[in-house]
Amino acid sequence: MLVEELYYEDKYAKEIETTARVTIGDEDVAYLKFEENIFYPQGGGQKGDRGKVVLNKKETCNVVNTIKDSQLGGAISIVDEKLLEELDSVKVECFLDWPFRYAQMKLHTVVHAHHCVMEEVIGEEIAFPKVSSIEDGFAFNKYSAESFDFAKLGKVNEEFQKHLKAGAEVKTYAEKGMDFRWWECMGHKIPCGGIHVDNLTEVGDVDITFSNKKGNITVKFALII
Numbered sequence: 001m002l003v004e005e006l007y008y009e010d011k012y013a014k015e016i017e018t019t020a021r022v023t024i025g026d027e028d029v030a031y032l033k034f035e036e037n038i039f040y041p042q043g044g045g046q047k048g049d050r051g052k053v054v055l056n057k058k059e060t061c062n063v064v065n066t067i068k069d070s071q072l073g074g075a076i077s078i079v080d081e082k083l084l085e086e087l088d089s090v091k092v093e094c095f096l097d098w099p100f101r102y103a104q105m106k107l108h109t110v111v112h113a114h115h116c117v118m119e120e121v122i123g124e125e126i127a128f129p130k131v132s133s134i135e136d137g138f139a140f141n142k143y144s145a146e147s148f149d150f151a152k153l154g155k156v157n158e159e160f161q162k163h164l165k166a167g168a169e170v171k172t173y174a175e176k177g178m179d180f181r182w183w184e185c186m187g188h189k190i191p192c193g194g195i196h197v198d199n200l201t202e203v204g205d206v207d208i209t210f211s212n213k214k215g216n217i218t219v220k221f222a223l224i225i
């Protein structure tokens, strides 16, 4: 098992005890790697994980972001200050900012699932969004205006809400021998290395707005919490 990628093996893991390694650091910041890692590195439109690292059950530093760095070898968490030297090669407890991550997982699922429902309702294959971005609490898909008939979006959104209520299993897995992963739901497959929920029912209520401006159709999704 690729334990460095525990965020794929157990996407619902919110905390873990593991060994930290300081990769690079200076007075104010340290780049940490973990032997087993639950912090997803920014990529595929999804934001990098945040959280905290606790040493000796008391000393804490914050994970402010997680990035992927091929030179440093995979997922690197950026932590603030202080515990730098003490953190190298010691057991620590890692805690995800779970509300943030879970919102990212829901929204990441939404941007793909909405695209699939749109293809079904409109009845044709539609080019993937030019931009598919997951922000803090909302996400959007941006398409070229010529990609599909904007007038049909109202019907698409209505059908999409029905799918969210009805639920559908979401599977994600690595393509054997390849360097990418699949997202699969409702009979559709999309290549994506992000983290998603296991079922559409987990998404809950979503407010959808859309606009057609400057040659772009933007469909925006906000979680209603």
Ligand SMILES: [Zn+2]
Binding pocket: 044, 108, 109, 112, 183, 192, 193, 194, 195, 196
């Ligand atoms: Zn995805």
